[in-house]
Amino acid sequence: MLYPKIGIRPVIDGRWGGVRESLEMQTMSMAKNAAALISENLRYPDGTPVQCVIGCTTIGGGAEAAAVADQFSTENVVATLSVTPCWCYGTETFDMDSHTIKAVWGFNGTERPGAVYLAAVMAAHAQRGLPAFSIYGHDVQEADDTSIPDDVGEKILRFARGAVAVGWMKNKAYVNLGGVSMGIAGSYCDVSVMQKFFGLRAEWVDLTELLRRITLGIYDTEEYSSALVWIKANCHEGTDKNAGKEFPTVITKSKVVPADKDWEFIAKMTIVIRDILFGNPRLKELGWHEEALGKNAVLGGFQGQRSWTDWLP
16 A cells, blocks of 8 residues: 655755764754654554655755655655754755645754744745744753654644645545435535545445445455354344334335344445445455445445435444
């Protein structure tokens, strides 16, 4: 799987002749520490540690900024964290890729503090219309202090969480199962919002597709059997408050799935919906090639009130 990654940009004072050379180790150390903090504390939805890519060089000017940008373009980097302990050349070193989410961590130290660069580059980001998050420690650290203060660490992790969430959603789909129910505005999927704000493709699947797959057996029967075993072991039914009550014919006739078959139907329905959203290579083995692909979804919504739930589980 191609995971969305966070690129760490070690930005440095570009003046050779003693200045840059003295800062190389400290700057790259900041980048490595930031990457370790993120990977050790954050996970993707599947439990895999969040991956970071450290720039192939410290960035002292436009040429090196371009080299790192080229590196990141092959790594599915969706966000960048620029780190520096010192003054750097503002617009010559900043991330100007309009498609990445950006943050800058300026080291609050006793000499050559990154605060000056942070202020300058944040002004540049605002001027160029490229928003960036500003990260700066409350307390002054010794120049040789390589630790990440708690407040800085929390800001970095907050940024990374949001960036990974955006990257995880990017170019995936939100799948509407069914349509608007009972005129409920919350059931309406605004395509423009999904695309412009979340980078999601909005798709729709009619609920008859669920019935088709259940009726024709377009699901993994082995997985279905395993699901039933798990349900019986873990889903304990409570008291039926409707037992013994009399209901109008319109309600009793609508109960087409016997009560003792509800769990079987629900298990099939759950597996089918999962396959629609995320795909299932097992279906290809069974001859259902299109169905095996899924919708490349990150999530979906079931709009089934009345049209579905009046007669089906």
